[in-house]
Amino acid sequence: MSRKLTVILLVLLILTGAMGLKTLVTTHADGAVMMANGAAPAPPSPWKNGAAPAPPSPWKNGAAPAPPSPWK
Amino acid sequence: MPGPIEFMVWCLGFASEVAVVVCAIRAKVFKRYLPLNLYMAASATVELLRYRILNHYGFTSSNYFYFYYYSDALLTITLYLALISLFVIVFREMSAERYVIYGASLLLGGTALFSYLVVQQSSNRLLTHFVVEMSQNLYFVGLVLTYVLWGAILKLRETRTQLIQLVLSLGVYFSLFAVNYAVRNLYPPFSPLSIALLQFLGCFLPVAWAYAFWRIPKDARLAPARLAVIPR
Numbered sequence: 001m002s003r004k005l006t007v008i009l010l011v012l013l014i015l016t017g018a019m020g021l022k023t024l025v026t027t028h029a030d031g032a033v034m035m036a037n038g039a040a041p042a043p044p045s046p047w048k049n050g051a052a053p054a055p056p057s058p059w060k061n062g063a064a065p066a067p068p069s070p071w072k
Numbered sequence: 073m074p075g076p077i078e079f080m081v082w083c084l085g086f087a088s089e090v091a092v093v094v095c096a097i098r099a100k101v102f103k104r105y106l107p108l109n110l111y112m113a114a115s116a117t118v119e120l121l122r123y124r125i126l127n128h129y130g131f132t133s134s135n136y137f138y139f140y141y142y143s144d145a146l147l148t149i150t151l152y153l154a155l156i157s158l159f160v161i162v163f164r165e166m167s168a169e170r171y172v173i174y175g176a177s178l179l180l181g182g183t184a185l186f187s188y189l190v191v192q193q194s195s196n197r198l199l200t201h202f203v204v205e206m207s208q209n210l211y212f213v214g215l216v217l218t219y220v221l222w223g224a225i226l227k228l229r230e231t232r233t234q235l236i237q238l239v240l241s242l243g244v245y246f247s248l249f250a251v252n253y254a255v256r257n258l259y260p261p262f263s264p265l266s267i268a269l270l271q272f273l274g275c276f277l278p279v280a281w282a283y284a285f286w287r288i289p290k291d292a293r294l295a296p297a298r299l300a301v302i303p304r
Contacts, residue, residue, distance in 0.1 A: 018213040038119050041082065042267070
């Protein structure tokens with residue numbers, strides 16, 4: 001039992017250390033993503049415009065499907 | 073579109089990934105380091121597919137974008153498993169493989185949960201956010217784990233030269249990327265240089281592992297650097 005608890009403690013320590021290191025490294029990050037597998041050229045960062053969730057469209061009220069255009 | 077230098081480095085990276093597998097087969101250690109070789113084989117296959125998609129759809133296409141980030145996440149998980157296999161090899165003599173596998177599964181689950189908690193607020197492209205976040209977090213977990221493994225190797229006075237070379241290469245590889253990433257974030261004027269360096273850094277691990285399999289005999293042992301001092 002004590003061995004299993006030691007493993008759990010080590011896992012939590014490693015996880016905390018890794019996330020702490022990540023926070024330290026990305027303190028001034030501009031949304032850049034670190035990719036580290038292979039030598040292929042990396043495409044532009046997916047979070048180039050910030051990581052904030054997109055606001056709802058200003059022209060949409062409610063979730064109902066839009067009716068067909070009356071001018072068709 | 074990438075230029076000729078980028079393509080040349082890309083080809084070098086692909087060739088060295090294939091060389092790792094070929095050298096391992098030649099040195100008859102393919103099965104001993106099976107997860108490492110599978111990672112390299114997967115990496116070479118992904119390189120080919122990335123080239124095909126880049127050629128077909130273009131550098132700025134969403135096809136290349138999605139394939140690049142999703143395949144990178146899968147490769148990071150494979151690299152994590154390869155690293156755990158090195159842990160198993162080191163701790164085999166202590167008969168502690170069961171605990172290593174238990175801890176590794178727990179750590180992978182914990183990282184996935186942490187990543188999900190971070191991205192759960194973003195309703196937009198939740199899966200993509202999760203995949204990229206998970207890949208990044210697992211990368212840093214791998215970095216810390218490599219140093220833990222190196223500490224264990226020192227503590228257990230491991231002498232297998234090939235194993236030590238493999239672990240050290242992994243440590244240098246992880247550290248180079250972390251330093252590059254930190255420089256990129258802390259000093260934005262150096263950002264273009266560090267982005268250009270990324271491809272070169274990507275070649276380091278396959279070259280170092282190919283060297284380890286090619287030049288170092290599988291049963292080579294390091295002589296102990298110093299004798300333990302016992303006070304009288």
